[in-house]
Amino acid sequence: IHFYKRNLQIVTTRLLPLHCSASNFSRISMSTTNGNSGKITIGTHNGSFHCDETLACSLLKLLPRYADAEIVRSRDLAVLDTCTLVVDVGGVFDKERHRYDHHQKTFSHSMNSLDSKKKWVTKLSSAGLVYCYFGKEIIAHLLGAKTEDKLVEKVFDKVYENFVEEIDAIDNGISTHDGEGRYGISTNLSSRVSHLGPNWNDANQDFDVGFYKAMELTRTEFMDRVNYYGKVWWAARDIVNKSIQDRFKVHKSGKVLEFEQGGVPWKEHLFELEKENDLSGSDGSILYVIYTDQNGMWRIQCVPLRPKSFENRLSLPENWRGVRDQDLEKVSGIEGATFVHSGGFIGGNKTREGVMAMVEVSLKNL
Numbered sequence: 001i002h003f004y005k006r007n008l009q010i011v012t013t014r015l016l017p018l019h020c021s022a023s024n025f026s027r028i029s030m031s032t033t034n035g036n037s038g039k040i041t042i043g044t045h046n047g048s049f050h051c052d053e054t055l056a057c058s059l060l061k062l063l064p065r066y067a068d069a070e071i072v073r074s075r076d077l078a079v080l081d082t083c084t085l086v087v088d089v090g091g092v093f094d095k096e097r098h099r100y101d102h103h104q105k106t107f108s109h110s111m112n113s114l115d116s117k118k119k120w121v122t123k124l125s126s127a128g129l130v131y132c133y134f135g136k137e138i139i140a141h142l143l144g145a146k147t148e149d150k151l152v153e154k155v156f157d158k159v160y161e162n163f164v165e166e167i168d169a170i171d172n173g174i175s176t177h178d179g180e181g182r183y184g185i186s187t188n189l190s191s192r193v194s195h196l197g198p199n200w201n202d203a204n205q206d207f208d209v210g211f212y213k214a215m216e217l218t219r220t221e222f223m224d225r226v227n228y229y230g231k232v233w234w235a236a237r238d239i240v241n242k243s244i245q246d247r248f249k250v251h252k253s254g255k256v257l258e259f260e261q262g263g264v265p266w267k268e269h270l271f272e273l274e275k276e277n278d279l280s281g282s283d284g285s286i287l288y289v290i291y292t293d294q295n296g297m298w299r300i301q302c303v304p305l306r307p308k309s310f311e312n313r314l315s316l317p318e319n320w321r322g323v324r325d326q327d328l329e330k331v332s333g334i335e336g337a338t339f340v341h342s343g344g345f346i347g348g349n350k351t352r353e354g355v356m357a358m359v360e361v362s363l364k365n366l
Contacts, residue, residue: 043083
């Protein structure tokens with residue numbers, strides 16, 4: 001046991017191995033303390049760890065007021081009672097007291113039950129609880145925005161739906177499907193966090209080293225996701241909106257969008273903007289987008305039925321699928337045609353005129 005003094009607080013902790021770095025996280029793994037004397041502490045359980053509490057701790061430490069908080073890993077309720085915040089342990093959910101456990105029988109909250117404006121009904125883990133109450137503030141801080149900005153609200157929703165909800169579901173044992181899945185997924189963040197702890201037959205059963213590696217991993221991936229949705233995905237919204245307004249300049253049907261470059265994450269924006277512009281339904285819905293790829297070749301891509309669907313509103317002609325180059329030119333009668341994917345969702349041409357000819361033929365299948 002090593003004793004040290006920090007900010008007039010004496011705590012007990014095991015020394016980190018010399019090869020291990022705790023990164024920017026302050027570390028305490030303890031069973032006793034002489035009181036926090038005003039020091040901000042985040043309590044969670046010791047021993048084996050999961051993705052939800054490591055993410056919950058790293059989320060809180062992204063806020064300036066908790067950046068220097070000490071992590072207290074203990075199951076001793078007397079120790080946890082001294083902590084400023086407690087996550088994933090203690091058997092209490094109480095927002096006012098900053099207690100964020102989800103294991104008690106009385107807990108059944110989802111994002112929707114805590115905020116009726118949100119659609120998600122997956123039971124929350126400690127990560128989801130912390131994200132529910134601190135997420136917008138964290139996102140605003142990371143993006144240099146105000147919590148009331150539309151950007152923050154949109155990024156909050158996207159990060160929950162595409163990052164945090166998965167962690168909530170896995171921690172609560174909620175499958176993505178009913179019955180037996182076609183294949184298993186073992187590379188998600190929760191799985192990778194689980195591999196950071198010691199194996200059952202390792203001589204050294206120190207879980208603390210892996211816990212702080214997991215905090216670093218979850219923090220990095222969360223920040224990457226926020227930066228993507230806040231700086232990449234959101235920036236595409238204006239491009240998609242302008243293309244919708246200019247769609248009749250591209251084709252008289254108004255069913256084709258043109259982007260100045262490829263790589264624009266357009267699908268989810270398109271579905272949302274269609275609703276805002278009252279373009280839903282067979283008469284108004286957009287069927288294709290065209291753009292150039294990184295090699296300057298033109299592409300035609302089908303709009304899916306839903307943002308993540310593999311089905312299209314109108315696929316490319318069946319007799320084009322899986323055909324390339326000169327064979328495709330013969331089958332389609334279109335000069336410069338280079339390929340059509342066997343799934344019929346995307347094709348290519350050497351010129352804009354050629355790709356528009358592919359549009360014309362494809363639209364005849366309506």
